[in-house]
Amino acid sequence: MKHKMWISFLIVLAIVVTGGCARGADTGSASNGQANSAAEQGDRNESGQTSESDTSSHETNDSQPIDPVLEQLNQLTTAEKIGQLVLVGMDGTTANANTKELIDKYHVGGFIFYKDNIKDSEQTLKLINQLKSNNKSAKIPLFLSIDEEGGRVTRLPGELVKAPSAGKIGAAGKVDAGSEIGALIGRQLSGFGLNMDFAPVLDINSNPNNPVIGDRSYGDNADIVSQMGIAVMKGLSKEGIIPVVKHFPGHGDTSVDSHIGLPVIEHNMDRLRKLELVPFQHAIAEGADVVMIAHLLLPKLDPDHPASFSKTIIHDLLREELGFEGVVISDDMTMGAITENYNVDEAAIEFLLAGGNIVLVGHEYSKEKAVIEAIEQAVEAGEISEETLNSRVYDVLKLKAKYGLHGESAAGPDVKSINKQLQSVLDKYGVK
16 A cells, blocks of 8 residues: 555656646746847847847837837838938038938938038028928938048138147147047037037058148057047037047058048058057047048958958958947048049948948039939848848937937037137147
């Protein structure tokens, strides 16, 4: 009898354990679903999205946070997404039919303004507010950008006191001078409603015969360029202006102006890591939001593609080795370095495939349209996959959200007050 009771006990125990295992398998299946979701996020990360976006992914489960940038991305049509990948220039000092079409039909992500777009403070303010008004019905606000480095590269109206060149700021040897001057340039720009500055220059002026950099650089020393460039970068950012560090991987040791032709740099990776890349590496560590890629050919890294559409330089070097997770913008694709050697449309596609986010097409309405339509065709043909398109656009939307870009009209800068403040800073640090 005892033997039979013992057998019965073992049978009951086996049933209980088996049931427990079945419940354990169900729990494991739920965990497996979460693992699969994480793996999907990992796939998106490999395609170029940042880890921050991965951890805040959109989920229907109420316990998970909603990613507002992803929500915004999902509301865009393919044409609207493609528009966010292009930043264009314009002709003249007033918005015209071409600019309206670029906004309404092509949904461009923003504009760059050159000296011939700017006459005086009143006209500049009116132009920028007009573009904002034209974009009012769009889902995404515009980048409104400019090259305001100080010194000889300045676009702002003549009523404003001009910031000194980077070379003079670097020679002052005071990091605080860079911070304060950067902030005041930012205040000038934000007063007009501008929100992006193609500065600071992080090129090291290592070649005295360089025809394009010179005093646009903070100096011939990597540490000085790093310190001053980062100070200006943070000063701009503090005033709500998106800084764009340039010209990666370094335009300081060239003898050709890339506006005219394609410079060739024979440096290898050892040399670049010791000098040219140092300021960019420091800026990335300090939170750089945008990096501009230069039109340079570095045959020891990539003999077939200039940096501006080289996967080796944009993806492998900038993103993988240096860990940059922000927005990558090309230098102007209508510069001679590209137009004299390559097809602009094809260069734009290759730039995006190599890891870039925003194609800058600064001149010629026909080229701007051609680039946008080429991207449309590449997406339709699957050359640019939906995954790649979404990844590139996500980064752009994330940057616009970070800086709170909006379409409200600007009131204009307090020219008298800013002029007084900037002059005071220049006097304090002895920068002339």
